[in-house]
Amino acid sequence: MTSLLSVRDLRTAFNGQTVLDGVDFDLHPGKTLGLVGESGSGKSVTALSVMGLLDRNGKVLPGSSIKLEGQELAGLSERGLREVRGKRMAMIFQEPMSSLNPVYTVGDQVAETVRKHLGLSRRASRERAVELLRMVGISAPERRVTEYPHQLSGGMRQRVMIAIAISADPALLIADEPTTALDVTIQGQILALLKELQERLNMAILMITHDLGVVSQIADDVAVMYAGQIIERTEAQRLVGNPAHPYSRGLLASVPRLGMDRNVPLPSIPGSVPSPADWPAGCRFADRCEFATPQCREKPPLLIERWPGHEVACDHPLVDGVPTPEPAREVVS
Amino acid sequence: MMRYTLTRIGSVIPTVLGAATVAFLLLRLIPGDPARISAGPTATPEQVEHLRVQLGLDRPWWEQYLDFMKNLFTGSLGTSTRSGNSVAAEIGTRLPFTIQLAFWAMLIAIVVGCALGIVGALYRGRAIDFIFSAVSVIGVSAPVFWIGLMMIVLFSVKLGWFPASGAATPASVVLPAVALSLFAIGFISRQTRSAMIDALSMDAVRTARAKGMSGVNVIGKQALRNALVPVITVVGLQFGQMLGGSILTESVFGWPGIGQLLVNSINNRDYPVVQGVVFVVAVLLILVNLATDLLYSAIDPRVRHGN
Numbered sequence: 160m161t162s163l164l165s166v167r168d169l170r171t172a173f174n175g176q177t178v179l180d181g182v183d184f185d186l187h188p189g190k191t192l193g194l195v196g197e198s199g200s201g202k203s204v205t206a207l208s209v210m211g212l213l214d215r216n217g218k219v220l221p222g223s224s225i226k227l228e229g230q231e232l233a234g235l236s237e238r239g240l241r242e243v244r245g246k247r248m249a250m251i252f253q254e255p256m257s258s259l260n261p262v263y264t265v266g267d268q269v270a271e272t273v274r275k276h277l278g279l280s281r282r283a284s285r286e287r288a289v290e291l292l293r294m295v296g297i298s299a300p301e302r303r304v305t306e307y308p309h310q311l312s313g314g315m316r317q318r319v320m321i322a323i324a325i326s327a328d329p330a331l332l333i334a335d336e337p338t339t340a341l342d343v344t345i346q347g348q349i350l351a352l353l354k355e356l357q358e359r360l361n362m363a364i365l366m367i368t369h370d371l372g373v374v375s376q377i378a379d380d381v382a383v384m385y386a387g388q389i390i391e392r393t394e395a396q397r398l399v400g401n402p403a404h405p406y407s408r409g410l411l412a413s414v415p416r417l418g419m420d421r422n423v424p425l426p427s428i429p430g431s432v433p434s435p436a437d438w439p440a441g442c443r444f445a446d447r448c449e450f451a452t453p454q455c456r457e458k459p460p461l462l463i464e465r466w467p468g469h470e471v472a473c474d475h476p477l478v479d480g481v482p483t484p485e486p487a488r489e490v491v492s
Numbered sequence: 493m494m495r496y497t498l499t500r501i502g503s504v505i506p507t508v509l510g511a512a513t514v515a516f517l518l519l520r521l522i523p524g525d526p527a528r529i530s531a532g533p534t535a536t537p538e539q540v541e542h543l544r545v546q547l548g549l550d551r552p553w554w555e556q557y558l559d560f561m562k563n564l565f566t567g568s569l570g571t572s573t574r575s576g577n578s579v580a581a582e583i584g585t586r587l588p589f590t591i592q593l594a595f596w597a598m599l600i601a602i603v604v605g606c607a608l609g610i611v612g613a614l615y616r617g618r619a620i621d622f623i624f625s626a627v628s629v630i631g632v633s634a635p636v637f638w639i640g641l642m643m644i645v646l647f648s649v650k651l652g653w654f655p656a657s658g659a660a661t662p663a664s665v666v667l668p669a670v671a672l673s674l675f676a677i678g679f680i681s682r683q684t685r686s687a688m689i690d691a692l693s694m695d696a697v698r699t700a701r702a703k704g705m706s707g708v709n710v711i712g713k714q715a716l717r718n719a720l721v722p723v724i725t726v727v728g729l730q731f732g733q734m735l736g737g738s739i740l741t742e743s744v745f746g747w748p749g750i751g752q753l754l755v756n757s758i759n760n761r762d763y764p765v766v767q768g769v770v771f772v773v774a775v776l777l778i779l780v781n782l783a784t785d786l787l788y789s790a791i792d793p794r795v796r797h798g799n
Contacts, residue, residue, distance in 0.1 A: 212701055214693075237707070245704030252695060252702075260696040262717045262792055272703045307793040323703060 163188045170220040171208045178435045180387040191364040193378030199432040200384040202367045206333045211240040246276045249324035253336035255316035259308040266304025276327035291322040314345035333365045383407045386443035393469040403476040450482040496796040511774035530761045570764035579768035590749035594734035596669035601676035609684025631678030640671040640744035657746030668745040676730040683726045687719035728784035735776045
């Protein structure tokens with residue numbers, strides 16, 4: 160299967176400080192890849208790098224490759240990116256409250272995207288906007304198009320953002336924590352909507368989230384990020400059942416589940432993601448890892464396929480929650 | 493929208509009545525005897541008494557107040573004690589000049605100030621931003637009596653491009669308008685720059701870029717409209733001040749506006765004219781504020797929805 164989006168050795172720096180340190184992943188047409196990690200792990204920067212939406216201090220470094228349907232996006236001009244953004248790849252964001260422009264009607268904001276990418280007339284794009292709002296489950300869309308963002312709820316606004324995103328039928332949708340700011344019930348509805356639209360439009364989704372619950376609901380594959388790198392990558396169900404990296408296991412353990420003993424405190428990973436300036440020479444997770452050995456702090460582990468379809472960057476990957484004793488460096492795939 | 497507009501217009505009426513009351517009280521609250529001061533140091537007691545009756549100061553204050561208000565509704569602001577003309581006529585001959593000067597100065601200030609501010613925001617931290625910042629600091633801090641005189645020396649005396657003073661020809665307005673606009677240019681460009689920097693960092697602007705919109709759309713449509721509210725506030729304040737008569741600019745360029753009228757009337761102790769000018773200027777300010785508020789609601793729907 161050829162990949163729709165192929166990212167190789169993606170390095171991004173802010174003001175000269177590297178924050179993404181060689182990110183590789185593939186996303187296949189119509190599939191969903193979950194990109195998981197804590198705040199500061201680099202998942203949002205990855206998404207913004209792909210979209211070419213880094214702010215003025217951010218730069219994708221030379222040598223990075225971002226290929227969408229075979230076209231290299233890294234190093235493409237702003238003008239060139241504009242032809243791709245919104246048309247072949249679209250993005251929705253974490254903050255539906257502020258992502259829409261407060262001074263224009265919802266209809267305007269959907270219609271202008273339609274007009275830009277599909278070249279429809281003012282009137283036809285208006286009608287298309289109503290249709291799109293209906294597609295994302297907004298009731299009475301004929302009335303809603305004349306309303307302003309502040310008149311809509313958070314969930315509604317995120318639906319409008321989705322309508323904008325799918326308006327030019329993109330092959331790729333990047334969703335950066337699209338449900339984090341929403342109520343739990345609304346979260347479920349939005350995820351179901353994304354799933355439904357994905358099937359209908361055969362659209363690939365890059366789902367960025369810190370929430371492994373979201374991943375298990377929607378993703379086919381999952382890549383776990385830590386300190387600017389991908390440290391584990393496999394099928395979503397396999398990761399949830401069988402995390403091999405101690406960090407992935409820690410993330411899973413810190414998700415509360417129904418029926419847990421309320422008197423036992425929820426496990427958490429001590430400490431926080433080191434900032435790029437403080438990345439250690441060896442394994443970047445070693446300082447927070449309960450299984451870390453002195454060797455872990457010396458040599459950085461490589462992302463290696465330990466089991467078919469399951470890569471992990473750890474010298475002592477967990478099997479059934481127990482670390483393997485041998486540093487298995489020699490096994491290079 | 494309609495309801496907001498009507499409520500806002502309705503709220504003008506009590507404000508105007510308040511302004512009239514303040515203008516009325518001004519004359520009565522001046523320490524000493526207005527008739528005595530107004531008549532001048534060489535006046536005989538008979539002349540003072542005559543003036544007192546003419547100004548109506550011999551009657552109870554509430555009667556004077558009712559009279560004053562009644563006259564306002566018929567458009568009468570009293571009679572100048574100096575010229576004997578009606579105050580309304582005195583103001584009527586001066587006001588068009590002030591409005592003309594304020595209009596041109598404001599137009600220059602909006603165009604130049606917004607342009608400097610937008611470019612400064614887009615290139616913030618670069619050389620051009622620093623140059624524009626320096627221009628606006630000079631505009632705000634250079635006193636108009638100095639800049640105005642320098643302009644007269646250069647453009648009238650040396651180059652002979654524009655008349656040095658008066659309002660005889662259409663070209664006469666150029667120098668005073670430019671001089672008057674400098675302060676506003678500085679003010680407006682600073683405000684525009686910071687508002688644009690805020691607007692450009694909005695999530696909604698990032699959304700527009702994610703939609704693939706062009707740079708012109710992102711800057712001119714998505715960001716600028718969000719930046720306009722604070723800019724309009726400053727424009728309104730500046731315009732209100734200019735309409736109140738820019739006494740310094742009018743004096744330097746011999747411009748026959750309302751500011752000069754006010755200064756002359758104060759010097760001549762022509763209290764009915766002072767009172768009339770204060771009232772008219774207050775009404776103009778109220779109208780500018782009304783226009784500013786209505787513009788807010790036209791630009792930002794959250795204002796008219798009371799949010």
